[in-house]
Amino acid sequence: MQPTIELQPVAGSEMAGFRERLKAAFTKAAQDEFPGWTEVIPPDRDLDQTMDEQGVEALWFLCDGERVGGAITSGTDESRFLDFIFVDSQQQNRHLGLAAWQAIEAHYPSVRVWELVTPYHEKRNIHFYVNRCGFHIVEYYNSRHQDPHFPQEDAGDYPGGDDGLFRFQKIRF
Numbered sequence: 275m276q277p278t279i280e281l282q283p284v285a286g287s288e289m290a291g292f293r294e295r296l297k298a299a300f301t302k303a304a305q306d307e308f309p310g311w312t313e314v315i316p317p318d319r320d321l322d323q324t325m326d327e328q329g330v331e332a333l334w335f336l337c338d339g340e341r342v343g344g345a346i347t348s349g350t351d352e353s354r355f356l357d358f359i360f361v362d363s364q365q366q367n368r369h370l371g372l373a374a375w376q377a378i379e380a381h382y383p384s385v386r387v388w389e390l391v392t393p394y395h396e397k398r399n400i401h402f403y404v405n406r407c408g409f410h411i412v413e414y415y416n417s418r419h420q421d422p423h424f425p426q427e428d429a430g431d432y433p434g435g436d437d438g439l440f441r442f443q444k445i446r447f
Contacts, residue, residue: 277337279373281381284332284344292332292344293321299343299360307395316358324348324357333381335361335374342370345378354382356390375407379446388444391421394437403442413441 284292297314304311324330327348335343343361347354356378361370379385390409392399394416403409415421416438 276369277373279342279370279377280336281377282334282336282341284334288334289332292334293318295341295362296321296344296346296358296360299363300358302363303396321358327355327357329354330357333378335370335377337365337368337370337373342368343374345374347378347382349385351382351384353387353389354385356388359390371402372406386446388446389442391415391439391441393439400440407444409442409444411440412443415439415441 297316300315301311301313304313304315324346325332329350330346330348332346333344334341335345341362342365343359345359346357348357349355359371359374359378361368361374379388388409390403392403394414400411404411413419421439421441
């Protein structure tokens with residue numbers, strides 16, 4: 275049985291803790307894929323830039339009243355970007371990701387177009403977005419075709435960052 279996820283807006287006083295949990299989840303995933311990786315990701319610079327986007331909203335994921343992860347989205351009522359999504363590492367493999375994504379879609383019923391990017395090496399993410407959530411890969415950013423929103427010189431801040439990023443899109447009819 276799939277767990278139920280409720281969403282709760284992140285209060286301003288909770289933002290520092292939210293950011294730390296997001297960074298812990300992302301850093302652990304990087305260390306699992308790239309043993310020896312020691313940098314904390316995402317850098318504060320990237321989180322600060324995201325929080326300045328139009329229509330940004332940070333959300334906690336709650337399962338049985340416990341915070342198990344969260345997401346940051348930005349955009350409009352018709353088109354949103356999934357900037358960050360995470361499930362706390364100790365909560366992994368409980369099928370919370372799909373339940374969280376479904377809760378996000380329900381939270382934004384008028385959004386027609388969803389977009390996100392994920393690194394080329396993140397096979398687990400690619401499987402999740404394509405095979406579980408219904409996204410399609412629509413673009414591959416690399417040194418010859420750069421993401422206009424992510425400077426190539428910042429790619430080294432992420433493990434495997436020079437390998438490129440996939441841009442995903444999901445259109446709801």
